[in-house]
Amino acid sequence: MEKSFLEATRLNGFLEKLRLFGALHGPTVTDAGVTTFAPVTDPAQLLTDYRRTQIPPKKYLLPFREQLLSYRDGRYAEPAEAPPAIVLFALHPCDLAGIAYLDRVFLGDNTDPGYAARRARLTLVGISCEPDDFCFCSAPDAAANCDAFLATTKNGYLFSALTARGEEIAAAAADLLSASDVSQPAAALQSGTGVAPQDPELRFSDNPLWQKFADTCVSCGACSVCCPTCYCFDVREYPALDGGGVRIREWDNCLFATHGEVAGANFRPTRLDRLRYRFLHKYCGFTPLQGITSCVGCGRCKAVCPVGIDLRELFCAAGGEMSS
Amino acid sequence: MSERVRDMHLPFTARLLERTELTEDTALFRIAPEEAALPQLSRFVPGQFVQISVPGAGEVPISPADLPGGDGTLELCVRRVGHVTELLHQQLPGAPLGIRGPFGNGFPLKEMAGHPVLLLAGGLGIAPLRSLLMHLLRHRDRFGEITLMYGARQPRVMLFREELAALAARGEMRLYLTVDFAPETNGIQSCAVGLLPDLLKGFRFDAAATYAAVCGPPPLYRCLIADLEQAGVASGRIMLSLERRMRCGVGRCCHCGIGQKLCCVDGPVFRAGELKAIPEAL
Numbered sequence: 001m002e003k004s005f006l007e008a009t010r011l012n013g014f015l016e017k018l019r020l021f022g023a024l025h026g027p028t029v030t031d032a033g034v035t036t037f038a039p040v041t042d043p044a045q046l047l048t049d050y051r052r053t054q055i056p057p058k059k060y061l062l063p064f065r066e067q068l069l070s071y072r073d074g075r076y077a078e079p080a081e082a083p084p085a086i087v088l089f090a091l092h093p094c095d096l097a098g099i100a101y102l103d104r105v106f107l108g109d110n111t112d113p114g115y116a117a118r119r120a121r122l123t124l125v126g127i128s129c130e131p132d133d134f135c136f137c138s139a140p141d142a143a144a145n146c147d148a149f150l151a152t153t154k155n156g157y158l159f160s161a162l163t164a165r166g167e168e169i170a171a172a173a174a175d176l177l178s179a180s181d182v183s184q185p186a187a188a189l190q191s192g193t194g195v196a197p198q199d200p201e202l203r204f205s206d207n208p209l210w211q212k213f214a215d216t217c218v219s220c221g222a223c224s225v226c227c228p229t230c231y232c233f234d235v236r237e238y239p240a241l242d243g244g245g246v247r248i249r250e251w252d253n254c255l256f257a258t259h260g261e262v263a264g265a266n267f268r269p270t271r272l273d274r275l276r277y278r279f280l281h282k283y284c285g286f287t288p289l290q291g292i293t294s295c296v297g298c299g300r301c302k303a304v305c306p307v308g309i310d311l312r313e314l315f316c317a318a319g320g321e322m323s324s
Numbered sequence: 325m326s327e328r329v330r331d332m333h334l335p336f337t338a339r340l341l342e343r344t345e346l347t348e349d350t351a352l353f354r355i356a357p358e359e360a361a362l363p364q365l366s367r368f369v370p371g372q373f374v375q376i377s378v379p380g381a382g383e384v385p386i387s388p389a390d391l392p393g394g395d396g397t398l399e400l401c402v403r404r405v406g407h408v409t410e411l412l413h414q415q416l417p418g419a420p421l422g423i424r425g426p427f428g429n430g431f432p433l434k435e436m437a438g439h440p441v442l443l444l445a446g447g448l449g450i451a452p453l454r455s456l457l458m459h460l461l462r463h464r465d466r467f468g469e470i471t472l473m474y475g476a477r478q479p480r481v482m483l484f485r486e487e488l489a490a491l492a493a494r495g496e497m498r499l500y501l502t503v504d505f506a507p508e509t510n511g512i513q514s515c516a517v518g519l520l521p522d523l524l525k526g527f528r529f530d531a532a533a534t535y536a537a538v539c540g541p542p543p544l545y546r547c548l549i550a551d552l553e554q555a556g557v558a559s560g561r562i563m564l565s566l567e568r569r570m571r572c573g574v575g576r577c578c579h580c581g582i583g584q585k586l587c588c589v590d591g592p593v594f595r596a597g598e599l600k601a602i603p604e605a606l
Contacts, residue, residue, distance in 0.1 A: 071380070110574045200584060237382035247382070252577070
């Protein structure tokens, strides 16, 4: 792995080089004060030192609503247009880990064509972060699953290329990178214990926290919307007046009452059932990713929950019970 | 066209050939998928499901009611219960439909070979089991005794009644029918009344060797599993066909989680034994 130093004053020049690889998107603040990944037209808009965006970068790979098929004259057809090339800049390691998980889900057997097309056109540039109270990842400095990574140092960034495209970025930005840097990356602040897979049986524990969570949860679904690895979707079809129609896929939410419906029944009628379902999928995994937690410790669910539900309280309590 | 590169979301075209009303809300649809779909559909194993598209309405998972015909046609027994099935019931012969699949595991036919098979169907559960029954009868010499127990709410909603009676008359299977309610004529009930578990109670069979295949509404499973086990059928040989609202069919949309398994790829046929550890399954 080749590392080079990028002085902080040269960052804008570096961003210009990144634009060679696609439209530059990064963390910005909207007029409403929400931190979000958005197109960066002016480098002054870009946040390099931010905590977390409200909506994770999954929106670039799984748009909130996308057209799967169109229908006309007795036949379904796939959408024809190719996705745009995008460079996603300043992704934190937790979000990169989230994308790595989505890759496992959508690029495995039966590769999802829409996801794969967007993923191929997406260049990922990571940056190290400073955790806050909501974070609980184990490695805020770890470069993973990106094309290039910037590790923050005192006066700038240590650049590393991790893929062939990362090497191309290094080549394009060669004039801007110094041969070396005397300062080392700032020591990563350990943000927490990390995220470990949980025991599936925990969902049926008689721990009173389950009931407490179920009593306060309002089924708003914010935790799933803001989760970088929640990907479950609904498929809907809408006819057009001219006889055609479209089939779309959009984000669904396992906290919603309709999620477990079948004809004449609902397998997850209560909030407790739905919280357990989310717990089971998030921390224990479904086929074929059983035993793999998809929680990356970004802290979004805790930050956005209007009633302050934090499932980790349950794990801590359960851990205490087990050890005592 | 190579199957590998085909977008898995893209249904093959199918044409509605014929519909036969079975009851006031259930009909049998015979559809002809386009030729390109036939290699895939010919791999259908009873118990698997296909995703049927009704243009303008969407897709529903349906377990075919028979094996694909020699000409590739497929029979689907569908009750009118929701948005898509409502529109399917409005379609006339010739209407274009879509089909993807088959998906899921199906019944373990190789493992069941040489054994007696007991099919237990409740209500519309007869539809998926009919394809299994047809397979068993077409390969009659490969299996032991075949018994079908079928319970419906009342005689007029009993599906495939004449057909099943004709099959039983050939002597290749044993058939037991029951209904929850029956109209009375001059104070005399027109047929036997009772629940499926009642039928099972009086049934003498080689339980230790038998494979049971069950399909019906959720409450049916709970009582039948206990009764079958009590009769001596091993929980690993009690096969249950479960229903969930599968959207994608390939294990992604996550609507069909059953514990840590997904109904669309790990099921829809599960063994009673593997469901024991999953309290939310039934």
